[in-house]
Amino acid sequence: MRLWKAKAERGSAWLIRLIVWLAKTVGRPFCRALLYPIVLYFVVTDAVATRASREFLSVAQGRRARWVDVFAHIHCFAATLLDRVYMAEGEFHRFEVTVEGDALVRDAVKAGKGCLLLGSHLGSFDLMMLANKALAHQPVSIMMHSDPRARVRRIAGIDDSASQVIQLGRPDSFLRAYDVLQQGGVVAALADRVDGAGASLEAAFFGRNASFPLGPHVLASRAGAPVLMCYGLYEGGSRYRVEFIDFGPAAAPGSRGAKLQPIIERYAKLLEQHARRYPKNWFNFYPFWAKQ
Template sequence: MKHTNADTSAVDRAAARHGNWAKAPERSNMLALRIISWIALTCGRPVARLVLHPISLYFLLFSPTPRRHIRRYLERAVGPRAGWGDGYKLLHAFSSTVLDRLYFMRGRLDLFDVKVRGYAQVETEAFEGRGALLLGAHLGSFEVLGACKHRSPDRHNLRLAMLMYPDNAQRITEILNAIAVPEARPHVIALGRPHSMLELRDWLDNGGVAGLLADRTLPGSDEQPAQQRGNNIDLPFLGQPARFNDGPFRLASLLRRKVYFMAGLYEGGARYDVRFEPLADFSERVADPAERERRIRAAVEAYVLRLEALCREFPYNWFNFHDFWLEDPH
């Protein structure tokens, strides 16, 4: 099929919308967040979870654009039979993980049944002073990774940082930071800043571990270093080409670090399954540019395959409510 200039322009505009999620306004109300936080911390988790049902139903009924994107995703992850009930399950799982953030940030891991798999290899990289990059997705909960600090008497020394765009969720971040106990609050390295890479390098050199959610195309800016912007790659994902960015892998290659896939999967109730799996090893210098590009491409493809497998295994855990496949008309 022949593509016209208009077709190309439409794709570029769609891609721009795809990358603007970091500047999208929050769909949250400060008073409502404070009320829910008060209920959670005063009345306890069982009572607070009752509030999640009307909240989930409200967003399912009165948020048509996110609902459209949820439907498209579920039809691919669950199948054509996916309907309103599946959308409600996903929103309830999402609101459950948001609520549980309050308790994780308060250090209340005693309320949860958390399984941790594959963490020993990440711990070794950290405690031997090499550091490691953890690449996850908007899949389950990142905050549950704090449970890894309590697996042995020495693991309280684990230094965990989160690479993120802090402007995208200022309200809920403000609430969480206000209630968090110091030992449960992750260090944040802000992306999109000129000094971000240097700060990350120093953090890793001191034996820290840094996590990044890599399932969204990174917002482009000429002020950002090229290794943070990366290149967009279209890869098959749940039966349809989707756009992923290789910036996180270029960063790992530049800093010469090992990369692990991470996921804090929500299994319902108070159960979480935290998984770490080796994804790529960039610790050795590669002089040949073509070979370096091949390794980066292979790492992105491995990441997408792992994400796809988990989306099929835990379809109600992936929380992307924007036009991921660029299907909305201009």
């Protein structure tokens, strides 16, 4: 799976570079028009992403995905890349951003409990964080790998000055995130991809088993902080929706391994519900159901 994901990242890197250059050179309306030939070329030349898109859309929509569905899917991804550049420059006036559930974050912070945000590659996690920053919310400590995601963020010009990045893969990653939560801060973690040798469990996702990482849920059980699902969803045109949803109680303190199975199943179910509503926002362009 890491090979598939690496290919997908390499394939999208040139797309990101091109879109960033266009965004900084010409206006947004002209850039949006240029996305059509750019995405067409991408669909024709990137077999890995195209196959992954067709597989997911066929499952999520309950019918075999057509070529036009795949095109619309990747166009949605490209459109968010374009807008990410403008948001990174602070040009939020270009967009209509609807935020739901943000009071849940504020209430948790005011109560001194901290908050763990469980994100995914449904929609743009970066867009969700940027919108959060623009709305003057609490700074967020983001758990993420420095490569290749940080490289992509550098290409897109995304500023993390309002966020503290906790780099995954370091011996102290878990402890740093735990300390932030214990101090009443907010930590965000992507919880839909298994990477490296991290522990994982399988759960039904659109009726087929997929693997999900245990790390974020172990952190939640240890810290005892409120847990929210969060999404940054593209609705077309200049419209975005940021949602914070109560995840429910975390696992009992000290839960590990198979004891986290009900929690993983709950995460997969909630993710599926949103992915069914926004299938074109699914930005995992690799075989998601492959054995990991």
